[in-house]
Amino acid sequence: MEKFWETKALSDMTATEWESLCDGCGKCCLHKLEDEDTGDIYYTRVACQWLDVETCQCSHYAERLEKEPTCVKLTPNDVDDLQWLPESCSYRRLQDGRGLPEWHHLVCGDRNRVHEEGHSIMGLCVSERHVHPDGLEEHIVHWVN
Numbered sequence: 001m002e003k004f005w006e007t008k009a010l011s012d013m014t015a016t017e018w019e020s021l022c023d024g025c026g027k028c029c030l031h032k033l034e035d036e037d038t039g040d041i042y043y044t045r046v047a048c049q050w051l052d053v054e055t056c057q058c059s060h061y062a063e064r065l066e067k068e069p070t071c072v073k074l075t076p077n078d079v080d081d082l083q084w085l086p087e088s089c090s091y092r093r094l095q096d097g098r099g100l101p102e103w104h105h106l107v108c109g110d111r112n113r114v115h116e117e118g119h120s121i122m123g124l125c126v127s128e129r130h131v132h133p134d135g136l137e138e139h140i141v142h143w144v145n
Helices: 013-020 061-068 090-095 132-137
Strands: 031-032 041-047
Touching: 031 132, 041 132
Parallel strands: none
Antiparallel strands: 031 041
16 A cells, blocks of 8 residues: 555645644754754753643644644745754655654554654653753753654
8 A cells, every 4th residue: 555655745644634644742842942053953841831741632622823823834845944853753754765663653553652662751851841941951952863
């Protein structure tokens, strides 16, 4: 059976196909810091207030762009420009020609496998509701990629 992610460019996918590519890891919902001198991006373990840190699901996905001004609506045109997308991100992997990993739900049929195999932030992050904005540097992590 033909797999759309193997035959279509990201820009040719339907909205449903595009949305289904998300593996649900939650990494894009982590706060990131950029070194002004080098441009290097550092992930923190601090997640957006709307991310349910127990399930890695956005509690207001449909309204996320209105509720969270810093939330980015990812489009095919953005993948190359958003250097903060982790190497494991399905959108980045496909854009780079690396295909989907075996733990991706479209490949294995199990939406929980991303969590079971440790490719998500489930159990590793805290909500921004519990962290002072000036203290983000204290929460920098190196396990995202």
